[in-house]
Amino acid sequence: MKRFIEGQVRSQLTLMPESLEDYIGADNPVRVIDAFVDALDLAEMGFDASAAATGRPGYHPALLLKIYIYGYLNRIQSSRRLEREAGRNVELMWLTGRLSPDFKTIADFRRDNGKGIRNVCRRFVALCRQLDLFSEAIVAIDGSKFKAVNNRDKNFTPHKLAQRMKQIDESIERYLQELDTADRTQSAAGSHRSQHIQEKLEKLRQQMEYLREIEIQLKQQPDEQLSLTDPDARSMATSGRGTGMVGYNVQASVDTRHHLIVAHEVTNEGHDRRQLSNMAVQSRDAMGTGQLDVLADRGYFKGPEILKCVEAGITPWVPKTMTSDNKAKGRYDKRDFVYVEAADEYRCPAGRQLPYRHSSMEDGMRIKSYYTTTCPTCELKAQCTTSKERRVRRWEHEGVLDAMQHRLNITPGKMKQRRCTVEHVFGTLKFWMGSAHFLMKKMKNVKTEMSLHVLSYNFRRVINLLGVQGTLQAIRQAVV
Numbered sequence: 001m002k003r004f005i006e007g008q009v010r011s012q013l014t015l016m017p018e019s020l021e022d023y024i025g026a027d028n029p030v031r032v033i034d035a036f037v038d039a040l041d042l043a044e045m046g047f048d049a050s051a052a053a054t055g056r057p058g059y060h061p062a063l064l065l066k067i068y069i070y071g072y073l074n075r076i077q078s079s080r081r082l083e084r085e086a087g088r089n090v091e092l093m094w095l096t097g098r099l100s101p102d103f104k105t106i107a108d109f110r111r112d113n114g115k116g117i118r119n120v121c122r123r124f125v126a127l128c129r130q131l132d133l134f135s136e137a138i139v140a141i142d143g144s145k146f147k148a149v150n151n152r153d154k155n156f157t158p159h160k161l162a163q164r165m166k167q168i169d170e171s172i173e174r175y176l177q178e179l180d181t182a183d184r185t186q187s188a189a190g191s192h193r194s195q196h197i198q199e200k201l202e203k204l205r206q207q208m209e210y211l212r213e214i215e216i217q218l219k220q221q222p223d224e225q226l227s228l229t230d231p232d233a234r235s236m237a238t239s240g241r242g243t244g245m246v247g248y249n250v251q252a253s254v255d256t257r258h259h260l261i262v263a264h265e266v267t268n269e270g271h272d273r274r275q276l277s278n279m280a281v282q283s284r285d286a287m288g289t290g291q292l293d294v295l296a297d298r299g300y301f302k303g304p305e306i307l308k309c310v311e312a313g314i315t316p317w318v319p320k321t322m323t324s325d326n327k328a329k330g331r332y333d334k335r336d337f338v339y340v341e342a343a344d345e346y347r348c349p350a351g352r353q354l355p356y357r358h359s360s361m362e363d364g365m366r367i368k369s370y371y372t373t374t375c376p377t378c379e380l381k382a383q384c385t386t387s388k389e390r391r392v393r394r395w396e397h398e399g400v401l402d403a404m405q406h407r408l409n410i411t412p413g414k415m416k417q418r419r420c421t422v423e424h425v426f427g428t429l430k431f432w433m434g435s436a437h438f439l440m441k442k443m444k445n446v447k448t449e450m451s452l453h454v455l456s457y458n459f460r461r462v463i464n465l466l467g468v469q470g471t472l473q474a475i476r477q478a479v480v
Helices: 030-038 060-074 078-088 090-096 103-113 114-130 156-184 188-219 276-287 303-311 400-408 414-431 443-477
Strands: 138-145 232-235 244-257 262-265 292-295 314-317 337-342 345-347 354-364 363-370 390-394
Touching: 030 060, 030 090, 030 188, 030 443, 060 078, 060 090, 060 103, 060 114, 060 443, 078 090, 078 103, 103 114, 103 188, 103 443, 114 262, 114 276, 114 443, 138 276, 138 414, 156 188, 156 303, 244 276, 262 443, 276 292, 276 303, 292 400, 303 314, 303 345, 303 400, 314 400, 314 443, 337 443, 390 400
Parallel strands: 138 292, 292 314
Antiparallel strands: 138 244, 232 244, 244 262, 337 345, 345 354, 354 363, 363 390
């Protein structure tokens, strides 16, 4: 082939082969991985860095940690794939000094060092703080569902179990009718068909017996949900109507300036209502700031959670949920009633006063009731209520919610800022993870795996921001 670039002949010998250093450029990200791990005090992080006194020497935890950071940074999460890459990937050869641990050693390190890996993820966030990458003190919080190693058919709830039992009962009834028909015909073909139906019925009865055993186990679960493959995974609804998945709800707090993940959490609750204050406080502590603004969507709106944020010195930005039945029916809802703080009363759309009457405790919250006895004579009663009088309920700390809503009304761009900050982070993580998402089972292992994903994401972001040489210099100067 003429006029084309030609490679070397495979059998060509070289007198002085190149060193591994020649293959790794000065701007290769593996140099950042090497420098960062070497700067860590692994014993302080929670790794066992002591060498065995007898027997075959083991691999140093720094070596295995470098392999995992490199793997997750390059979308190679499987221990078997990492084993293959260590034997053929020049970058990994440089990183490990040509050592090639087997997949079992690699997998056991991830399983047995969850605490240390999570601490390394936190330490990298602390490094970002030292580099002044969290200067704006504003974070966006959101949650997303991630698939677990558990098929939907291996997850049971009372509703799912009842539906499956109903389907099996219907199938048994249908086969019994076919069996009666086959017996009446009494032909050779009918005899063969009867035998086939009998086999089907036996399988269905076995399935029914299996589901009855599952029903007993299901009643023993505190949340009435049972997952057979991953016991900590839970069935969760997704945005599509009638769809769902068995997995985990991953919470992430992302700073609005550089889109770095400040804090994260893995839960198996299918909603976000109890996560706001926890994620906000974690974010404040990770960023080392006394004042913090937190942006979240309506799924996080819960009075006590918002109050905890305010009491912790955190400013929440969470829009109220729109769940009024009256508004849907064309009647006035609570937003049409004006609260007069000085008199502790409400003013209705007709201009009448609704004074405070009494209070009650609901779910640990003191709820105050306001109403007037003049509703039957009001000309707007048909547009207001079908009851004898219209009652307005108010939480004793609802002033905190009103102040937050006022902030949102005068700053309408906050929710767009939240959406542009945090949602692409989840999209990037899921793209890197692939269709399977998590590879490990049980909550503690899934938390470890998520920490590796977050660490690799933040690694990539910092390298993109500072460059390889800038990041190396920062690591050498900072106290890791």
